[in-house]
Amino acid sequence: MISRNPGIAHLKAGYLFPEIAKRRAAFAKEHPEAKIISLGVGNTTEPILPHINRGLMEAARRLGTVEGYSGYSDEGLESLRERISQVFYHGQFTPSEIFISDGAKCDIGRLQLLFGARTEVAVQDPSYPVYVDGSVLIGAAGPWSGTGYQGIRYLPCTAANGYFPDLSLLPEKGLFYFCSPNNPTGATATREQLGALVSAARQKGTLIVFDAAYSEYIRNSALPKSIFEIPEARTCAIEVNSFSKSAGFTGVRLGWTVVPQELTYGGGEKVNADWGRVCGTIFNGASNIAQGGGLAALEPEGLKEMRELTDFYLGNAKLIRSALQGLGISCVGGDESPYIWAHFPGRDSWEVFSEILERCQVVTTPGSGFGPAGQSFIRFSAFGHRPAVEEACERLSHLS
């Protein structure tokens, strides 16, 4: 018989979010009367706003015409790549440096094909679990060892260090995933911190994969939205981003990855050329309907709508945070991100998850799913209809 990819065997049984869905379904089966509210997975809930939606509809309409029909679009519409460069990067990238994707997660899953199994991987601890699970799948990390995966460098980012890692721990000639605003803590790096990260990465030959999926939630204008606000990052970083959380495209699927021309491997070869090769081989481009929506999102009216949508979710975040603080539960996040990170000292995350599910019928995400430093924390997602979020906030009082 054929043998199994050892990377799959090394993974813990379930990916975090399906595992939560399983526990929710088991609870619902036992309590069919329960009106469960999800503040668990970060999945958008509000309708796509009209201007952006018209962009999607118009793109679909054009596909039904001889003049407007288009097929494969490979690295993406040139007009969209140009617009992304203008809107997010002050025009500093050419279209050849911007690759349109079907979402940030999909590119994160593909990126490690560039570096292979022998590259050491470091992550912020806690962080989005795909960085680590993807590394295990490609063989760059070993089996689960109780609290983390063997071979992964977990760089604690906790209250004790202001949620910013000790940069002396960056892996030499390795890979470092950095997400700002961070999922799950909401911590957003300052310009000084990103500058220090870039200069440490350049010294050590570390490549940074900067995940900016929540950049449109940043409200403090002094905080950088992109690693490329640090000019030297062009030689040491790749940035992934997405329309999922800003335009409500979690189901539409559209994102992008920036790979600067200056970025090279130790042998001098261009990473940009290889990324084109990888995408050309295993990806046939994002949906042209989604790209029509993306173009509309980046027009002035679309940008206003994205602001309105992210403001709405930030409003939810505020409600959740004050409900928790009212109960004396210490928490951070929610100012520049749609997540609240709440501390339950001395408790096991999954145990608190079950308690909140049973007593409040609210689904959350256990912090331990984001890394060893997430133990004793719970992540509350601010994605939800307002009445549901208000109801969830009321029910949280059952915890006191």
Ligand code: PGU
């Ligand atoms: N990057 C970060 C940091 C994320 O939190 C998420 C989604 C993504 C990328 C995915 O973006 P797409 O462009 O939609 O692919 N995180 C959510 C959803 C869970 C999941 O498995 O992706 C969350 O709840 O953390």
